[in-house]
Each structure stands twice: as C-alpha cells, then as structure tokens.
Amino acid sequence: MPKLVKTKVENEGRVTEEYAWVEEPKTTPWDVEEELRVVGKPIARVDGVERVTGAAKYTTDIQLPRMVHGNYVRSPHPHARIVSIDTSEAEKIAGVRGIIHSKNIANFANVANIRFANHRDFFNDPVRFVGDEVAAVFADSMEIARAAAQKIRIEYELLPFVLDAEAAAQPDAPQLTQNGNLVDGKPSTYARGDVEKGFADAAVIVEGVFTTGAQVHSALETHSSVAEWDGKTMTIYESSQDVVGVQNRVAKLLNLDAARVRVIASYIGGAFGAKFGAGKFTLLGALMSNKLRRPVRFVLDRKGEQIAAGQRSATKQYLKLGAKKDGTLTAIQLTNYNNVGAYASWNPYTEGPARELYACENVQTTSYGVFTNTPPFAAFRAPGFVEGIFALEALMDELAAKLKMDPLALRMKNYSSVFPENGRGYTSNGLLDAYQEGARAIGWEEKKNGKRETRNEKRETRNGIRRGIGMASQIWYGAGAPPSFAIVKISTDASATILTATQDLGTGTKTILCQIAAEELGFPIERIDVEIADTQAGPFAGASGGSMTASSIGPAVREAAADARQQLTQIAATILKKRAKEIRIENGIVKTRDSEKSVAEILKEIDNMQILGHGSRNPNPSEYEIRTFGAQFVEVAVDVETGEVRVERVVASHDSGRILNPLTVSSQIEGGVLQSMGFALMEQRVLDANGASLNANLEGYHIPTIADTPKIETHMIDRADPLANNLGVKGVGEPPIIPTAGAIANAIYDAIGVRFYDAPITRDKVLDALERMERGD
Amino acid sequence: MSRIVKSDERVGIELIVNGERERVNVGPSRFLSDVLREDLGLTGLKVSCGMANCGACTVLVDGTPVYSCITLALDCEGRAITTIEGLSQDGELHPVQRAFVEYDALQCGFCTSGQILSMTALLEKNPAPTEEELRQAMSGNLCRCGAYVKILQAGMNVNR
Numbered sequence: 001m002p003k004l005v006k007t008k009v010e011n012e013g014r015v016t017e018e019y020a021w022v023e024e025p026k027t028t029p030w031d032v033e034e035e036l037r038v039v040g041k042p043i044a045r046v047d048g049v050e051r052v053t054g055a056a057k058y059t060t061d062i063q064l065p066r067m068v069h070g071n072y073v074r075s076p077h078p079h080a081r082i083v084s085i086d087t088s089e090a091e092k093i094a095g096v097r098g099i100i101h102s103k104n105i106a107n108f109a110n111v112a113n114i115r116f117a118n119h120r121d122f123f124n125d126p127v128r129f130v131g132d133e134v135a136a137v138f139a140d141s142m143e144i145a146r147a148a149a150q151k152i153r154i155e156y157e158l159l160p161f162v163l164d165a166e167a168a169a170q171p172d173a174p175q176l177t178q179n180g181n182l183v184d185g186k187p188s189t190y191a192r193g194d195v196e197k198g199f200a201d202a203a204v205i206v207e208g209v210f211t212t213g214a215q216v217h218s219a220l221e222t223h224s225s226v227a228e229w230d231g232k233t234m235t236i237y238e239s240s241q242d243v244v245g246v247q248n249r250v251a252k253l254l255n256l257d258a259a260r261v262r263v264i265a266s267y268i269g270g271a272f273g274a275k276f277g278a279g280k281f282t283l284l285g286a287l288m289s290n291k292l293r294r295p296v297r298f299v300l301d302r303k304g305e306q307i308a309a310g311q312r313s314a315t316k317q318y319l320k321l322g323a324k325k326d327g328t329l330t331a332i333q334l335t336n337y338n339n340v341g342a343y344a345s346w347n348p349y350t351e352g353p354a355r356e357l358y359a360c361e362n363v364q365t366t367s368y369g370v371f372t373n374t375p376p377f378a379a380f381r382a383p384g385f386v387e388g389i390f391a392l393e394a395l396m397d398e399l400a401a402k403l404k405m406d407p408l409a410l411r412m413k414n415y416s417s418v419f420p421e422n423g424r425g426y427t428s429n430g431l432l433d434a435y436q437e438g439a440r441a442i443g444w445e446e447k448k449n450g451k452r453e454t455r456n457e458k459r460e461t462r463n464g465i466r467r468g469i470g471m472a473s474q475i476w477y478g479a480g481a482p483p484s485f486a487i488v489k490i491s492t493d494a495s496a497t498i499l500t501a502t503q504d505l506g507t508g509t510k511t512i513l514c515q516i517a518a519e520e521l522g523f524p525i526e527r528i529d530v531e532i533a534d535t536q537a538g539p540f541a542g543a544s545g546g547s548m549t550a551s552s553i554g555p556a557v558r559e560a561a562a563d564a565r566q567q568l569t570q571i572a573a574t575i576l577k578k579r580a581k582e583i584r585i586e587n588g589i590v591k592t593r594d595s596e597k598s599v600a601e602i603l604k605e606i607d608n609m610q611i612l613g614h615g616s617r618n619p620n621p622s623e624y625e626i627r628t629f630g631a632q633f634v635e636v637a638v639d640v641e642t643g644e645v646r647v648e649r650v651v652a653s654h655d656s657g658r659i660l661n662p663l664t665v666s667s668q669i670e671g672g673v674l675q676s677m678g679f680a681l682m683e684q685r686v687l688d689a690n691g692a693s694l695n696a697n698l699e700g701y702h703i704p705t706i707a708d709t710p711k712i713e714t715h716m717i718d719r720a721d722p723l724a725n726n727l728g729v730k731g732v733g734e735p736p737i738i739p740t741a742g743a744i745a746n747a748i749y750d751a752i753g754v755r756f757y758d759a760p761i762t763r764d765k766v767l768d769a770l771e772r773m774e775r776g777d
Numbered sequence: 778m779s780r781i782v783k784s785d786e787r788v789g790i791e792l793i794v795n796g797e798r799e800r801v802n803v804g805p806s807r808f809l810s811d812v813l814r815e816d817l818g819l820t821g822l823k824v825s826c827g828m829a830n831c832g833a834c835t836v837l838v839d840g841t842p843v844y845s846c847i848t849l850a851l852d853c854e855g856r857a858i859t860t861i862e863g864l865s866q867d868g869e870l871h872p873v874q875r876a877f878v879e880y881d882a883l884q885c886g887f888c889t890s891g892q893i894l895s896m897t898a899l900l901e902k903n904p905a906p907t908e909e910e911l912r913q914a915m916s917g918n919l920c921r922c923g924a925y926v927k928i929l930q931a932g933m934n935v936n937r
C-alpha cells in the first residue's frame with residue numbers, strides 16, 4: 001500500500017517539508033560496481049532525428065485555423081501610475097478582437113483566483129519597470145495587433161524611481177511595494193560560530209567588493225503559448241519547464257477541473273530557468289481563447305524576451321575572509337545585494353557558496369533581495385551560485401596569494417567532508433576527486449607552479465599575448481525528490497512505452513528515461529518509446545529545474561519498469577510452466593536454464609493484453625545531505641594590445657553520481673561552461689539612466705558564438721551514489737555553469753596580475769587596467 | 778529581377794522550394810521566413826531574433842545560406858530554396874544531419890536547422906574544412922544551449 005510521508009524537498013537552495021505519496025520500493029539501488037547494459041552508455045538522443053529534420057514541433061510552430069495573436073503594450077517609464085487608458089482608436093481597427101488592461105481585466109476574469117507573487121497583478125498599476133506590461137492586444141494578425149498597440153493612448157503620472165539595489169535598500173528610497181523594497185520584507189541572514197572571533201584569530205584577512213551583471217537567459221525560443229478552447233477542454237501548447245504547473249494555474253483561472261486543461265510542451269527551445277509555471281501571456285491567451293472561442297497565440301517578441309522575461313540578477317557582494325597561516329579559514333563574512341528588479345517571489349541564494357562550500361567554523365551572511373525599477377528576476381541556471389562563486393573563489397585566490405600558497409592547495413585544505421552547516425554526512429562527495437582529476441588533466445602543477453620565477457609575478461608577454469591558468473570549485477544541489485510518477489506499459493508486440501508528464505528541455509531527458517527502462521526491463525532500447533510533456537498522457541512529474549529531472553523522474557521510471565518486468569515475468573512463468581525466479585529477461589529474450597524465447601513470442605500467446613507498471617519516486621534519506629560537487633580549470637590568453645580575453649581550454653570535473661549517458665552529459669557540461677563564459681566576459685543587460693534597456697536584442701547583447709568556443713574537456717567522476725536514490729544519480733544541469741566564470745577571472749589574474757572585481761570582464765575593463773598598470777598606478 | 782510593387786499590393790510569385798514549384802501571393806514587405814513557415818507550413822526554420830543576428834532562420838537560396846527573416850520573398854522569385862525539410866532524401870538523413878545526431882550537436886534543437894543548413898552549404902564548397910574554417914562559416918549561427926563543441930566535432934567528421 002502506498003503511504004503518505006513528510007519529506008524534505010530542496011529546489012535551488014530553498015528547502016521545504018512536503019508530503020509525498022509513495023509506494024513501497026520495488027527496486028534496490030544498482031551497485032556501484034554493477035555492470036549495466038544500457039545505462040552509462042553514450043547513446044545518441046532518441047529524438048535526434050525529429051530535431052534534425054524540422055519534424056520537432058515547438059510551441060512557436062503551432063498554427064491553428066482562425067488563430068488570434070496576442071501582443072503586449074509595454075511601459076516606457078520605470079515607475080508610473082496609469083491615469084487613463086484610451087483604447088477607442090485601437091478598437092476601430094478591423095481585426096482587433098480584444099484589448100485587456102488593468103482597468104478592465106476584472107471583466108475578463110475572476111482575478112482574485114490568481115495570485116502572483118509580491119503584489120504582481122496581470123497589469124500592475126503603478127508600472128514598475130521600463131517594459132512592464134500595460135495592456136495586451138489581441139487581433140487577427142500580429143501586424144494588426146502591433147498597429148493597434150500604437151493607437152492606444154495611455155496617460156501616465158511619473159513616480160520617482162530607483163535602479164540600484166543598494167540605493168533601493170535605503171529607507172528613503174522610492175518604494176515599489178507596500179511592504180517596502182525587500183523580498184520578504186527583510187534580508188535573509190545566517191550565522192554559525194562567531195565571525196568577530198574568527199577574524200581576530202586570523203593571520204591574514206582579505207576583503208573585496210564584487211559586482212556581477214544582469215545576465216539574460218536569451219533562449220532562442222522566446223516565451224510562448226498557444227491556447228485552444230474547444231468548448232470543453234482548454235489545450236495549451238507552452239514552451240515550459242513545468243507542464244503541470246501551467247495546467248494548475250490555467251485550471252484555477254478558468255475555474256475548470258485540472259483534467260479539462262491539457263498542457264503540451266513537446267519541444268522547448270531553451271528555458272534555463274525562466275520558463276516555470278504559466279506566464280501572464282499564457283493566462284491572458286487562455287482567457288481570450290475562452291472568450292472568443294478561437295485559438296490564441298501569444299509569443300513574446302525578442303525585445304520583450306530580453307527586457308521582461310527574467311534574468312540572473314545583478315549582485316553587489318561585500319566579502320571578507322580570514323585565515324590562519326596554514327590556510328585554514330577562520331571566518332567568512334558576506335553581505336550581498338541582489339537586484340531582483342520589479343518583481344520576484346524569492347531571493348536568489350547568492351550566499352550559498354559562502355555558507356556551504358568550505359569547512360569554516362565562523363560564517364555570517366546577510367543577503368538583501370532588493371526590488372528596483374528594473375526588469376524582473378527569474379531563476380537562471382544555478383541562480384545565486386554563479387555570482388556567489390565568482391566572488392568567493394576570487395577572494396580565495398587572493399588569500400592564497402597572500403599566504404603564498406597554491407590556490408588549489410588552499411581549497412583542499414578547507415575541504416569539508418561533512419555538510420558544514422550541521423555536520424551531517426553527505427550521501428557522496430567527490431570534490432577532492434574532482435580537484436585531483438581536473439588538476440591532472442590540465443597539468444596544474446606544471447602550468448601554475450612550475451617554471452614560474454615567483455608566484456604572482458606577471459606572466460611573460462609573447463607576441464602580445466599573456467597566458468594564465470585558474471580554477472574554481474562548485475557545490476550545488478540536484479538531489480531530486482518526490483513526488484514524481486511514471487507508468488511503463490508493455491504491449492503484445494513487445495514494445496514498451498514510458499508515460500510521465502516531465503519535460504525535456506534539450507537536456508536529453510527522453511533518452512535517459514529510455515535507457516533506464518531498457519535496462520530494468522531487459523529490452524533493447526529501440527523497443528522503448530517515451531511520451532512526456534503532455535499532462536493528458538502522463539502522470540504527475542515535477543518541474544524540470546534545479547538539476548532535478550533525472551534524479552526525480554529517473555528513479556520513478558525505474559520503479560515502473562520493475563513493476564512491469566515483474567508482471568511480464570509472471571506471465572512468462574505461467575506460459576513456460578516455470579517458477580518466476582527461474583526467469584531472466586535480457587535484450588528482449590526470456591531466458592530460463594533450458595530455453596530462450598523472445599518476449600514477442602511469449603506475448604503472442606495472449607491476444608489482447610497490456611502490462612501496466614507504475615512507479616513513484618521514493619523520499620531521500622533524511623540522515624544525509626545530498627550535493628553535487630566539482631571543479632573547473634581554465635586557461636586563458638589575454639591580448640595586451642586589444643584587451644581581448646580568449647578562453648583557450650576548460651577542464652570540467654564534476655561529481656554528479658552515476659552518469660546515465662556520457663554523451664548527453666558532456667553536452668550539458670559544455671553548454672554550462674559556455675553560458676558561464678558569457679557571464680564572465682561579455683553578457684550584461686545595459687540600462688540607461690531611466691532604466692530602459694539599451695541592448696534588448698541579440699545584436700547588442702552578446703552571447704558566445706562558435707568562434708569563441710574553447711576546447712572543453714569533461715571529466716566526470718562517475719561514481720554511483722546508492723544512498724541517494726535507486727539509480728545513484730545526482731543532477732548535472734546546473735553544476736557546470738557554476739565555477740567557469742570564477743575560474744576565468746582567476747586565470748586572467750594569473751595572466752596579467754590584475755584582479756577584476758566586476759563581471760563581465762569586458763575588453764574595455766581589461767585595456768583600462770593594462771593601461772593603468774603601464775602607467776604604474 | 779526587380780519590379781515596382783505598391784505597398785498594399787500582393788503579387789503571385791513562384792518559388793522552387795525543396796524541388797517543388799510553389800505559388801504564393803506576397804506583399805512587398807513579406808519576408809521569406811513568414812512565407813515558408815506560415816503559407817507553406819515549413820516550420821523547421823525558426824525566427825528567433827528577426828533581425829539577422831542569430832541564424833535560426835537560415836535557409837539556402839540557390840545553395841547560399843541566407844537569413845530568411847530579412848530576405849524579402851519577392852526577391853526569391855523563381856529561385857531554388859532549400860529548407861531543413863528538404864535536406865533528407867527518401868527518408869535517408871543527409872550526412873550532416875546524421876553527424877548532428879551521432880555527435881550530439883544539438884540540445885534544445887531550436888537553432889539546429891540553421892546550423893545544419895549553414896554547414897551543408899560550407900561543405901558543398903569545401904568538403905574538408907579546417908576547424909578554423911568551420912568556426913568562421915558557422916559564426917553567424919548562435920546556439921544558446923552551447924552545442925558548439927559538438928557542432929565542430931560533427932563538422933569535422935561529416936566527410937570522414
């Protein structure tokens with residue numbers, strides 16, 4: 001009998017206690033040494049063909065007859081009350097089907113049904129940033145919707161505004177919400193030990209003020225939704241990380257049973273954290289479709305995507321470290337301001353690395369999540385940790401320099417074999433292995449410490465280039481958790497289908513699920529099909545984020561497959577007149593001591609039948625902490641004439657437990673490294689003095705290109721973690737983005753002897769620093 | 778070929794799309810990307826930036842890669858257009874498509890049709906490019922997932 005248990009659920013650093021409905025486990029974890037047949041093999045994506053032939057349909061590709069198009073009117077002001085909205089001229093345009101705004105939304109929906117975080121409404125009045133949604137126009141074509149938007153007359157009353165987080169945290173700053181400018185009304189604070197004493201005990205103290213820029217997700221598929229109401233069921237096609245989340249929101253808005261809302265996200269053109277839940281555009285589209293009885297397409301344009309669909313928040317971090325002569329950290333103190341922009345439901349966990357990475361007895365952190373009149377925050381791949389590591393690992397390097405220690409040795413000295421906040425053990429911890437493996441692969445000893453005249457001296461310039469090497473560490477979550485459910489069905493033709501409402505963001509979820517089912521069933525992978533990202537096809541699975549997809553739904557799929565295999569074994573035993581335990585299924589063949597018959601042959605004996613296996617994700621062990629670990633080492637070349645920094649080589653060594661598929665894992669690692677490189681060197685939303693974005697496109701906002709791509713070598717520790725779950729797997733999506741930026745900054749320091757405290761480290765900053773050095777100041 | 782078309786006028790033109798003659802009615806400001814996606818249902822190409830920055834909308838016009846989001850449909854009258862849907866022959870993947878699957882040169886896949894067509898055009902002219910030549914030819918195709926390492930591997934191995 002399944003039972004209801006309370007379990008700890010962690011997502012991006014936020015830990016909650018939640019109920020989970022779980023079954024008795026049908027599997028035991030695969031042994032660390034166990035030789036697996038399909039799992040762990042570099043298998044090409046099961047949906048690769050659809051993705052290379054144009055057959056894969058993304059939300060933006062959905063075209064339906066009589067489709068209506070939605071388009072936003074956005075605020076040109078950073079903070080303003082809306083005095084009046086006059087839509088009369090716009091409504092005269094033929095083909096305009098409806099205009100919704102703050103003054104009339106109540107006519108469309110029971111808005112009280114939908115709560116947005118932090119006083120966010122469908123249309124906020126006052127608007128809080130340049131780009132805030134003021135109205136949505138629906139029309140027969142996008143051209144008409146755009147033309148109509150031009151004709152809407154809006155009168156604003158301008159309000160004082162604030163763009164800088166630290167300024168907005170001051171009491172006299174213009175206020176964005178009734179509860180002030182801080183997320184949760186106050187900073188989040190943490191302390192262990194006594195930092196004052198820690199600094200008093202320190203032989204060396206280093207301090208730095210770091211800033212990091214607003215990094216925009218810039219997924220190539222913008223946020224998009226197509227809603228189709230057929231009088232009974234609302235079907236939503238959505239580019240989403242969270243189909244069930246969208247389903248629940250839409251059902252609530254329209255007062256429908258969840259079963260009457262079907263959400264489909266077959267293919268998603270990039271998400272990176274910004275596509276959780278239902279967008280406002282989704283809900284508005286659903287409302288309109290419901291009203292007009294026509295399909296409604298609402299796709300953000302590129303500009304809207306860049307200014308209003310979220311970003312990794314800009315931070316300012318005041319960080320201070322103290323250490324003994326031998327390198328032992330005695331104190332870590334951090335005060336940080338996260339500029340979460342106009343709206344945010346939570347404060348990213350920038351202080352996470354300071355609290356969790358090192359064995360330090362005295363730690364104190366104060367983190368302000370500050371509302372400002374700038375674009376809103378949304379989770380972006382390891383929110384907080386990329387920023388936090390950038391500062392912490394830079395200052396660790398400074399500390400190493402002061403102590404005349406090898407930076408890697410300093411980190412190893414402060415390695416924590418237990419979770420430093422509570423002394424609990426980890427299910428597994430491969431950080432030391434990652435350090436060693438990464439150092440070996442890049443040749444750290446020789447390159448960092450060999451042949452150097454003395455440490456911290458500038459590298460020699462050759463042909464106008466100075467080269468340097470640097471590293472940084474990674475800690476992150478990725479445990480996965482219940483609830484997640486899966487069904488595995490076997491048909492008489494001996495094919496199996498996995499059903500679950502999870503998502504594949506391009507990470508390869510479908511592929512690993514097929515591998516897991518093939519392994520457990522003893523079927524060839526070609527006979528496994530998978531249906532995901534459709535709330536009508538599969539049972540509940542959580543959102544795909546927090547590096548939790550494989551570790552949440554993977555174990556449930558294994559459970560479901562085990563259930564199906566047991567049933568199949570029972571059928572085979574009856575037909576073959578054997579006992580179940582005499583039967584093995586391997587590669588689609590049912591084997592006994594004296595016979596071999598294919599599964600298809602066995603099932604031919606039964607005309608009509610269906611095996612339905614079901615499985616759920618079991619809770620995590622309560623006595624351990626689960627974390628992923630890693631380290632990256634990079635080599636850079638700095639052109640002293642142009643200030644250009646080229647990342648030449650990255651070695652990424654990570655412990656994410658058992659590797660299900662080394663091919664797709666290395667792709668995720670490479671992608672994370674490249675996004676982090678963008679964060680370190682080029683990516684940043686630029687606002688003018690009024691808070692208007694100056695680079696809300698892919699021309700002014702630079703993301704890495706193939707020309708910028710370094711050599712990236714993936715060295716996974718690949719050791720199963722059987723204490724964590726039945727696959728021994730931990731997450732891998734976010735870990736690789738965490739350390740690259742910090743490692744790059746450290747390598748630049750190694751190359752030219754200049755420490756940059758502000759990311760991105762753009763060419764002009766490098767040139768400026770080199771010039772200053774030349775002048776000797 | 779140029780002609781004067783009034784801004785509200787629509788003219789019938791013929792395009793040769795993936796070897797088939799297609800008649801479409803277009804106004805003077807209609808982009809090739811919209812004609813292919815909306816009128817002909819060829820949604821393999823994507824419009825991501827709409828302003829020649831990303832390459833997701835890449836198609837081949839007479840064998841040359843173009844950004845279809847800024848190419849006027851009228852300018853393509855009578856010309857041969859290849860989209861991703863036309864690349865595989867009789868259900869057989871084109872060698873570049875096969876390499877993309879084999880080397881995992883894609884993640885979300887949104888940029889992929891553009892990447893494949895750019896690479897196909899390069900390999901037509903230069904069947905054994907150096908890595909540097911590949912980087913240059915492909916640098917107009919952005920990939921936010923960062924599949925570049927694998928795209929380079931695929932490109933270096935298509936004709937091996």
Ligand code: FES
Pocket residue numbers: 823824825826827828829830831832833834835844845846847
């Ligand atoms: S959509 Fe044409 S280049 Fe981006």
Ligand code: FES
Pocket residue numbers: 220269270506883884885886887888889919920921922923924
């Ligand atoms: S694979 Fe996602 S953008 Fe290239």
